[in-house]
Amino acid sequence: MCPDTKEATTPGADAPENDSIVVCRNLEKHYRQGAIQVPALRGVDLEIHRGDFATLAGPSGSGKTTLLNMIGGLDYPSAGEIIVDGQDLRALTKSDLAEMRLRKIGFVFQAYNLIPVLTAAENIEFILRLQGVGSRERHERARAALADVGLEGLEDRRPSHLSGGQQQRVAVARALINRPAIVLADEPTANLDTQTAGGLIDLMADLNARHGTTFLMGTHDARVIARSRRHIELTDGRISGDELRNT
Amino acid sequence: MLFGLAWRNLWRQKSRTILSMTSMGFASCLLVFVLSLQLGSYETMKTNTLRIFDGFAQLQPPGYADDPDISNYIHDPVAAIAEVRGVNGISAASPRSSTFVVLANGEISYGAAVFGVDPVAESAVSSLATSVGAGRYLSAGDTDTMVLGSALARNLGVEIGDRVTLLGSAADRSVAADSLQVVGLFDTGIPQVDRQVAQMPIDRFRDTFMMEGGANVIVLGGESLSRVNRALPEVREIGARHGLVTLGWAELQPALKQAITLDATTSSAIYVSLVFVVVFIILNTLYMSVLERTREFGVLLAIGMKPGAIGRMMWIELILLAAVGSFFGIALGATAVLWFQKHGIPVAGMEDIMAQFGLPSRIYPRLSLFSALAGPAAILISVTLGGVIPFLRIRRLEPVSAMGAA
């Protein structure tokens, strides 16, 4: 779960391409609604670097979810270029995209993240099963991942027996289990009370610091934004602000 | 993995799943029972009808079935009889000859079908001997004796001990005449038999009708009709070697065969509707749960599960549901059938009529592999095939729109 030593030899500043997990160039997405076309993204240029802990904010309807979906390979862009971990997503078939999501992306959604009939540990193991990992390794990695998010002892609980915050932690643990190039979180704290939300964002910041995992989070939550080290603003389908900050 | 997931998913909606399984189980149970009952009663009908007279199968000279002429006979039945008796499943083979004659008692005369039979072998292929109500049946040492249908005897005005004369034409077309003593009267309950049939020892028949050693047909018997039916291919081969054709029950009783076919056709329409209704209910339930879980499927797609795998998972859920339901249905249905197979089902108010036709007053369902599995298998197969619709729907799911589903 550590950054590749091979790539770490070339520092980011003079060779941004090498250090970029995500590259979007002039990215556009239009939704067709009946006869009219609704533009959701109107030319987004964006690079997410390895190890970023970035928030993506903007008014409702500005295109946050749409952009995260494009990067996650959940949908195809209408125009423009999108490269994730060196791979041009437009060149991939649907089934390749599914494989790419399985291997390279970690998702945390607002709700309904977990498979209700599986326990916390099984939810995490599920990803490893899809990847064809053997049962003993699966088991060990799932336990370790749950411990990593502070859920030791809750391995055998089903989601319905976990609090909202605990469920989101399981979702985070699951998102990290495939050692993804990037974790995409769309409003991960929206269904949590402020204290629980604070705990979750602390956890993600901690994981970012310890493992160097890249995070991109779509959010409205001011306190989430306050914790981020890079803040991107989206307005009307365009990037309207992109600032680095140090916490 | 899909299997375990599917099994757990089934129990998410416990009461709905149990309800679906129950309706599957009930339909399967019903089909097993009704089909066993139906096939069992066919079997009883066939057996009882054939037992009275025709036997479970016959060997005949070619052309005899279409035109039963006395002159078309098996010249040396002894070898063929010995050979078919050796076939596994055939326990008796009895030579029989027959022709139409005029029976007369003084001034009164009636047309009758007279049969020459081997008194000993005959009782193993036909139950006619047991329906002798007055007097006795033919026996081994008999020479000039005869048994008559009770109605025929009444018409002729003869009683036990009286003599009747018969007049007919022999196998060589010469005139045949004889005088025989009535020793018994039978009552099979089948009007045509009781009104028209007379039997005499076959040796006497051969003398009277110039048939030295021959017989028109060989009647076969066995423990059960189905055992005889299984033995038929071998019998056919033996028959063919002797230049004879083999007739099974359907050829001996074409009208019965027709009645059964008609009945089976009508009832299968009902079964098909039952299967259709159950399958519809199950698929409807499945479809509901697909719609309910669309959002969840979206998440599964997002984290990298292939749409085909989700579709297969749902398909397995469906098949599991149907399989568990029909398993209990078969178990319950088979148990019920086995119980009634032993104790019979009384047919209220029909006892007298049934007895008159030589049928037992209870009907017995009969469990067979076919009756136990045909109905449930039809349901299971239709459900499995019907599952292709939700399967295809799931395969078309897109992660974004699925997650956006309410």
Ligand SMILES: Nc1ncnc2c1ncn2[C@@H]1O[C@H](COP(=O)(O)OP(=O)(O)OP(=O)(O)O)[C@@H](O)[C@H]1O
């Ligand atoms: N499937 C769709 N069909 C049609 N229009 C859509 C679809 N998805 C999104 N849009 C439109 O695209 C635009 C961007 O939507 P998006 O969901 O990306 O915004 P958002 O920034 O995530 O908003 P929110 O903060 O409410 O989540 C909106 O105008 C929305 O109505």
Ligand SMILES: [Mg+2]
């Ligand atoms: Mg959104």
